[in-house]
Amino acid sequence: MEAGPRDREPTSSETSEDGPRLSPDGPEDETVTDEVQVELRPQRRLRIWQLAPIVTLAAVGSLMFAFPLAFGTGDGGAVVAMLGLLISCCAAGAGMMTARRVGHTWPGLPSRSSGERPDWRVLALYVAVGAVLVALAVWRVARLR
Template identity: 60%
Template sequence: MDTGPETHRLPEESFGSAGWGSDAFSLPELTPLPPAEPADEGRFMERELRPERRLRLWQLVPIVGLAVLGSLMFAFPLAFESGGPLVGMLGLLLTAASAGWGAMAARRAGYAWPGLPRQGSGRRAGWRALLVYTALALSLLALGLWRVSGISG
């Protein structure tokens, strides 16, 4: 049987004498493997199969880029009085979005905020830590809105 121009020939009897559809086709005889020897205790190494959970550079670059763009859009109308409140609000929105994106990426990588349990640990978050983070976020939002509303349009 010819298998192609640059390959070798297969023997004619390799597929059985009666062809594919008959009972004459038989599989080659299989031999069992010898039993595995037990590993020495000194050579046994336990290793985690999953990769280490951490943020990679390709995950951080778009988050940091969005944060820089947003903070510059927020800062320039405040510093140079150009662009108006619309650009300042858009910058504030982009900065807040990048902060949320970064927090979600860090949580998926296994990091946790101080005072909060890691994801999947089964523990509950302390109400004091939640109260502090909520107050901090609301105060930053209020300060940002106050500064943008102060821009003369």
């Protein structure tokens, strides 16, 4: 391979009628072969180092939320339950942000690079379900007092 400008005239060995024609990449082959296209970029998926802190936070938060509610452990139960709910919500938010960074979307919503607008009915459904879940959790913790 030579290092130099590419705008020079081809030599007689590159354009000979009896041999293969040379291009800057090498000889051009006239025969067609079955080639396999392989993606060089790795697939975008969640890795274990991304999932481990999310799963740990979700497990700790769920346990902190569930035990005071299930066993009614005195005056501090509501505080521990709310702290567990907060940790669980943090784990859910971290999971959503990580999944979005990898390229996953919620069912019914378009992908980030599609340029499409999300359907307002799907967004309203997600907001309504989230609001009901938060209201039920806060109501249950408030009943501890």
